[in-house]
Amino acid sequence: MELSQKVESLSEIEVTCLKALDLKELKGLDEIAGSARIPIDSVRRALEWLREKNLVEVVEEKDERLVLTAIGKSSLRKALPERLFVEALVELGGRGSLDQVRKKSQLNRPEFNVAMGIAKRNAWISITPGKETVLELTGLEKELLDGEYALEKVLKAVSEESRQLNEKALKEALKRTLVEAVMSVEKRARLNKEGEMALGMVGKVKKRSYNVHGAVPKIFIGKKQPYAQFLEQLRQKLVNLGFKEMKERLITQEFYNFDVLFQPQNHPARSWTDTYQLKQPKFGKLPDKKVVAKVKAAHENGGNTGSRGWGYKWSEEIASRLMPMAHGTAADSRQLVEGIEVPGKYFVINRCFRPDVVDASHLVEFNQFDGFIVGEGINFRHLLGILEKVAIEVGGADEVKFFPDYYPFTEPSVQLSAKHPKLGWIELAGGGVLRPEVVKPLGINVGAIAWGMGIDRLAMLKLGIKDIRYLFARDLKWLRKSKMVVE
Amino acid sequence: MPNVNVSLKDMQKLVGKRLSLADFKETVLYAKGEVEAVDGDSITVDIKDTNRPDLFSAEGIAREIRGRLTKDKGVPKYKVRTSSVSVIVDKSVAKIRPCIAAAIIKNVKINEETLIQMINSQEKVCMTFGRKRKEAAVGIYDWDKLKQPMHYRAYKPQAKKFIPLEYKFEMDLEEILLEHPKGKEYKHLLDGYSTYPIFEDSKGVVASMPPIINSQLTGKVSKKTKDLLVEVTGYSQKTVNTALNVMVSSLAERGFEVYSVKIKYPNKTIVTPDFLPKKVFVMAEDVRKVSGLDLDSKEIVNLLQNARYDARKKKGKIECLYPAYRDDILHPVDVIEDVLISYGFGKIKPKPMELAVEGKERPEGKRARVVREICAGLGLQGVLTYTMSSKAKQVEKIGLNAEKEQFVELANPISESYTVFRKRLYPELLQFLAENKHYAFPQKIFEVGKILELDSKAETRVSEKDRLCIAISGKGAEFTVIKGVLDAVADNLGLKYELKGNTEPALEKGKSASVAIGGKKGLVGEVNKTVLQSFGLEQPTAVLELEI
Structure with missing residues (x-):
């Protein structure tokens, strides 16, 4: 490189640094930083550049120092x-x-x-x-x-x-x-002949051209939490598919979480180890007495549902116990009790809770997507149809298969396995035709189908997450780097 | 859902047909099962239905598969021979654990696989169908070591001693409940009684202490055992009979001989096992309505025969007899599901649906979305934290009085980090900042999420509110800045707000305020030094929390 070219390429910091150097005397980094009034890191970088351009001589002196351990x-x-x-x-x-x-x-x-x-x-x-x-x-x-x-x-x-x-x-x-010896390297620098000439030419040569390739300071934009955004988008899609959103609740009476859904009160799934229970408040209100009486009858002897029931003494006290929502279906049952439009399509995305040990694939708090459809003539084949549609349009599945399954509140019950482009076959959703013991006590006499879907796995896939805990990421750097999900 | 381990070779023997693994995978669906794992000859099957204990064994699964692959259809017939054996039930058990059912199985040839299946299905029947032994506890004994008649009666805790299973010395009943691992595990089932049930023979030799533990001497079955006594105790005769039928029919599937036992209650005598099929009627029209399939009565009858029902058309209905080892049919829809499983889920075509209904988002969801957009526009990074929290974060670290603060609180927390539902968002965001001190400042974060407050007027005694919280941390995180953020949020929501004196002790006096905005409340201000320290925060930090 010609000297004039070198001079042209000098940055401001390099020039400042050159000016602080001497032709004869070696100067330490501290001294240069002090007289040039620039940070020592800048001095270090500038000297590296200047050395590459062969304008300075840098001497490294190794020094052994004793320090206390x-x-x-x-x-x-x-x-x-x-x-x-x-x-x-x-x-x-x-x-x-x-x-x-x-x-x-x-x-x-x-x-x-x-x-x-x-x-x-x-x-x-x-x-x-x-x-x-x-x-x-x-x-x-x-x-x-x-x-x-x-x-x-x-x-x-x-x-x-x-x-x-x-x-x-x-x-x-x-x-x-008690004492140890540590090695340190101290750099000192002085101008060489060419450096001195270059210093003399600064200002006389055209200024260095702007470097568009240089690094610039990082900007952290404001954005939504990726999982929160995923859930928002999911909501939008379901609304577009004609579903009405139900209210999300975190606390429910067992009545909605279990009893309306025909889960017997002595079932192990209702035990201390499988669901969270509350110390306070303990009991909530039950709805209209007539509804409660009919649910009670469905459990005890089937009531007006054509069922023989579970054959045990149903307790109002157990039904009115409060608990954190254990599954999104509890939102369905509340909506069914509080009133629905027929025909109607409903959904909820609900935070749910289960006492589990938190690890890469389990959370104690997670989200479930649940939905139901009621209407004259709605049957099992419609259920398969809507599950397939949701799996493909919301879940991004290529292909689906159906298997028998069991839920206390549906019969027939089905599990949907979906072939995902990245995950292969996964169990994506479960559902069924709501049992007469669930809908008849609530005065619903038309076809009713319901399903639920674990959306956390879908979210992980979409957000490129391997550890489920990152849905609630506590790492600001990761959040700042996370990509905006387009869709 | 119960996992059942089976051997493919054993399965072929039980089905009476050569089955490839692929054949098995296909046909196990008819037994509501799905292959979970394969290890050589050993296959793990997940049985989906917890109300079908008859499927919790290789024998039961094979029985269903035979219905589809062989000519063995309809309700299985098991020969029950009459024996002179009786179980005399004393009135002392009437209030403790009143019901019992029993059977004798003779000429058993127990190989490794039979023993494993028997023990596993006993365990699963007790756990799932028996509701963790409460409703049904099964005991299997070496009949040669016992002398008839058997007695089922209650004893005072110290009045009886025996060597419990896997022990070497005798213990009395109380010692068993207090010291034996099974005693400790199931003690609660006998809580509150002063006497405990014992199943023993005519000489007083103990067979078991239901529902806790068998005797080591008589209640241990090995490959050498020739004759078995099977017994089930519980609270409902129907339930214990079903559990007994499940156990006995599986053994009968192996070709062993079944003998009945008389159960002599103080006021009546019954004979078990009772294999008389149960009956239910189904309308073909209902099958079509629920399934959406165009099936006629004849097809339905055939499908049910394959599913081990004896079905026939009778006066416009379909009469369905089903095996006595099943107790899951509460309603005709349960039969309809069996029709569909028999038909094959894979063959049912999904049907599109045209409903003239319109979708609708809830207002709170819409609002949350808009608020998140405003925050992103303000250059804030969204975060998401758990709604469950701890009193350490929600009370102590923010300088509140532990006795005055009431929360929606868990009765059975499994971790100290999650014991209450949060009432405030900002402690969660301060904790978040505390965990990210090593990253570049300023740090500006927000969360839109729920908080829970006790509310005696609400039907769940809890009011759930959506809140926005913003925290900014780093040089210049001062009151004027956070107030500017509040201005921007309020402006963009088209709301006016008023500031009043602050009562939140975590915020710096004079540099904080409570906010009244659109009929709702909030707080804004600089976090004081003590609270910053309690979270280990070194940079000045200001917060804004609003109900939205």
Whole structure:
């Protein structure tokens, strides 16, 4: 490269740096940063560039420095074991048994043994063996007590970066890993001939052209949480498919979560281990007495539903217990009780709760998408039809298959497996024709089909997540980097 | 749903046909099963229906498959021989665990597979159908070690001793409940009684302590056992009979001989097992209506025969007799499902539906969406946190009084992090910031989510509210800035707001306020030093929380 070209390519920082350098004297980075008034990192970068352009000479000097280790620092702060040992003996009146000294000094066994060895080597103590070993100060411990102990002096000197060190004590300090040697590299730089010429040409040559390829500061835009956005989009799609949205609730009476859905009250799925229960508030209100009486009859003997029922005594108290929603279907049952339009298509996306151990594939809080359709002549084939449609249009499935399944509130019941372009065959949704024991007590005498879908897995797929916990990501960097889902 | 392990070789023997794995995968669907895993000859089947204990064994699955693949159709017939054995039920068990059913099985040849199937299906029948042994607990005994007649009666805790299963020494009944692992597990089923049920023989040799544990000496079955006694206890004769039928019919499927037992209650005597089929009527019209398939009565009858029903047309209806090992048919729709399974779900064509209805989003959903858009426009990053939280975050760290703060609270939390439902959003966002201190500042985040408050007027005693929370952290996160954010949010929602004195102790006095906006409430201000410290936050931080 021609010198003029080099000068032309100089950035402002490079020029500032050049101006701060001298032709003869080597200058350290700190010094350059100080006189040029730019950050030391900028100096470091600029020198790299200038060296590449062969305008400066950079000299690297390796330097070995002694520093205190963590143990060294704490020993300096709290005192060495041998000092604690001797001080303990002093407190004991200059004489004491092994046990007494150990207790008094509060040293642990290895520390105590080291401290005693050192004290003996320095002739600070005499040891009289016997039934009980007796330790006694000799008077030579004065050196230590007067602050003349060489090892302590070395530690202090190292901490003050002094270079005058007692060699023997330093050796011991290194051996006891109180002190260690660290290598550092110090860079110093000066102008070379070409650099000096270049400096003279700055300002006389046309300025460096703008570098469009350079890095620019990062901008973090404002955006929705990816999973929240996914759920919003899902809602929009369902509304577009003609579904009415039901109210999302987090707390429900067991009545809606279980009883309306014909789940018997002694069923293990209603137990402490399978669902969350509330300490407070404990009980909620039940709806209209007539509805409650009919649900009760459906459980006990079938009532007006044509069923023989479960054959047990149904309890209103159990039904009015409150709980966090265990599944989205509880929103269906509430809507069915509170009133529906016939024909009607309904859906909900509901936060649900289950006592599970949280890991890469389980959450204690998750979302379920549930829906139902009522209308004259609605049957099982329509259910398969809508499930297929939802799986393809919402779930992105290529192909679907149906298998028998079981839910307490539907009969016939079906499971939909979907072939997903990335996941292969997955169980995507379950549903069925709502049982007469569910709909008849509520005065619904037309066909009614219902289904539910775990949407968390779909969301994971769409957002490129392998660990389900990232749906509720607690990592700001990840959220900032996350892509906006288009669709 | 119960997982049942079967051996493909054993399955072929039971079905009486060569079955490839693919054949099995296809036909197990007729038993409401799905192959979960395959390991050599061993296959794990997931049985979907928890109310079909008859499918919880290889024998039961094979029985269903035979209905489809062989000429063995209709209700299976099992020969029950009469025996002189009786179980004498003492009135002392009437209030504790009143019902019992039993059968003797003779000339059994127990190989490895039979033993595994028997033990596994016993376990699953007790757990699922028996509601964790409460409604039905099954015991199987070595009949050669017992002398008839058998007695079912209650004893005081110290009045009886025996060696429980897998133990080497005798224990009394109380010791078993307190010390034996099964005693501890099922003790609650006998809570509140001063005597406990015992099943024993005429010499007083204990067979078991239902529903807790069998005796090590008589209640252990091995490959050498020749004759078996099977017994089920519970609260309903119908339930224990069904459970007994499930166990016994599986053994009968292996070709073993079944003998009946007389159950002598104080006031009546019955004979078990009772294999008399049960009856239900189905209308062909209802099958068509529910399924959407155009099936005539003859087709329905054939499909039901394959599904192990004895079905026939009778006076415009279809009379369906179903096996005594089933107790899941509550309503004709349950039969309709069996018709459809028999028909094959794979053959049913989905049907499109044209309903003239319009979709509608809920207003709160719409509002949340708009608020999120405003926040994104303000350059804030959306976050999502859990609605369940802890008192540490919701009370202690934000300087509130633990005794005054009431929450919607879990009775059975499994983690200290999730014990209550949150009442405020901002502690959750402060915690979020605390976990992200190492990333670039300023950090500006928001969440739209629910909070829960106790409300004695609500029908669930809880009022659930949607809130917006914004937190900004870093240099310049001052009151004027967060108030500017409040201005922007209010303006864009077309709302006016008023500020009043702040009562939230977490916010800096003089640099915070409570907000009244569109008839709803909120708060705004700088988070004070103590609270910043309690979350470990080093940068100045300001928050805004509004009900939306």
